[in-house]
Amino acid sequence: MLLKSLLQVSTGFQCSNMMTALPSSFLDRLLSAALMDDPEIRLFVLQILISFIDRHGNRHKFQTISTISDISVLKLKVDKCSRQDTVFMKKHSQQLYRHMYLTCKEENNARPHYEALYALLALISIELANEEVVVDLIRLVLAMQDLAQVNEDNLPLYGRCALYALGAAYLNLISQLTTVPAFCQHIHEVIEMRQKEAPYLLPEGVFTEKPRLSRNLDCLGPEILFRQSKISEVLGGSGYNSDRLSTPYIPQLTDEDRLSKRKSIGETISLQVEVESRNSPEREERAPPEEITYETLKKAIVDSVAVEEQERERRRQVVEKFQKAPFEEIAAHCGARATLLQSKLNQIFEITIRPPPSPSGTITAAYGQPQSHSIPVYEMKFPDLCVY
Structure with missing residues (x-):
């Protein structure tokens, strides 16, 4: 209920400074819920983050995942990353990346989870991205592709295809945002190859009412995969950090990440709510309820x-x-x-x-002292009015 309320409030919240809106103490508690077993809770967290990060009304343009050939039709509102946003990402970017990566590994993810992850990746690229952030986001998405390819976590078939499709959609978007011709060409060639040979690796084939899936995911050719070495080469020639691009993304797990699966939502976010009875005589005198913000x-x-x-x-x-x-x-x-x-x-x-008092009062004991004595119920003499 707390997350539902927070989502409702954050939808209309205008965030001017991410450091103020998402301080460490609050962001840590929020992201810890992103690793819960309950898929609904994880989806709430993703949607809350989307609401905070989207400050120019772009989120509705990423409600569905697709590989758009020309993103100019989206008419995105993009501003230069501010100094406060840069400070926020320097402090919290790795934490965000780690939780997004770990969320991808959940077996019970459904279509809304991947759509929310895509929207979150896209909005970070638009709202909070500088050159370093772009490089790290590309590494993160390539790590998601490796996650589906190696499949050490035994993901279901839909989850693996969804990760391939998510990577294709995001790399198609970021390649057009960076406007590096060689980068755009590589992404376009892989997408074209998938359209011919593996449509089940594209969002148009996966994120539909009837997904087109294939079990032949362990025999994929290199021509239908996005290659980290190629991307590092083409972006490095345009001034991006090629050494960092060529380094695979590996999340640094913390104790909280390992233990969070054992936590309940009550332990993660605990609130004590005092509920007063409707029949309380003080109900009319109470002050009006405080507005929830x-x-x-x-x-x-x-x-x-x-x-x-x-x-x-x-x-x-x-x-x-x-x-x-x-x-x-x-x-x-x-x-x-x-x-x-x-x-x-x-x-x-x-x-x-203690024995009940005798209706006949006290009696005198053998030694002449007053003494209480209890008479059995069946020997008591009751007034006529008390007898039924």
Whole structure:
């Protein structure tokens, strides 16, 4: 529900500075949900990122994946990458690339996931790209092609074909944005070859109601694959970093990436919501509910980080105390708690086990002292009005 609300708010949010809109504490929490097992949650995260990054209304132009021969028909609105955007990408680009790459490896991805990934790649290229970002995005997409080709993760057939098609669509787009003739020619030649021999590797054959798939993905010829060496050569001649282009992209996995699959969404983004009863007498006197904005949602997620850190510190102190404290101190601490618990139990037993008062009052015991005595229910005399 939190991600749904955040998506709704981010759709109308006008972001002027990415560093302010997506600070580290917030972006870390958001991206951690991108690695969940639930495909709906992963899709929400991708759509939220798209909403934040798109500042010129271009996202609807990338709702469908295709290899457009001339992207001028899209009438894209492109501005020069600002200094703030450059700082943001220097700080967070590798984190974004890593999560996009790991999202591609999910077995239960569907068509909307690949369309969202394509839109995210395209919008980063338009909104936040400089020469270094373009080089890294090309390396990332080529790594996705290798992921489908080697298939070490045993992806389903549709997933492999979708990665090939996604790579073709993005490289077709970025080649026209960079306007390097030799680069455009190589991409165009591979796409033409796929149209003749392997239409199941193009978005027009995969992202349709009835996908055209083929099981012969382990015997693909080099002529229908985008070659990293060729791309490095043609872009290097135009001033791009050829050494970096020729280096395959390999994500640096963190402990969070390895453990995130075991987390639940409740552990990743925890919010405590206080729900008041509709029958509360104070309901009419309450102040009107606060308007939910992007800032309140961001604050709620960031605040949960501090709560978790406090809980983690408290647990650490408890463990450290039992590891280092003397035995006598631990025994005294546990004994005091046991004594307190026993006294509470005694009070409860005294209240619950105490015999009910006798309706006949008190009687005199053998030694002449007044003594409470309980009469069995079947011997009690009740007034006529109480008897049915």
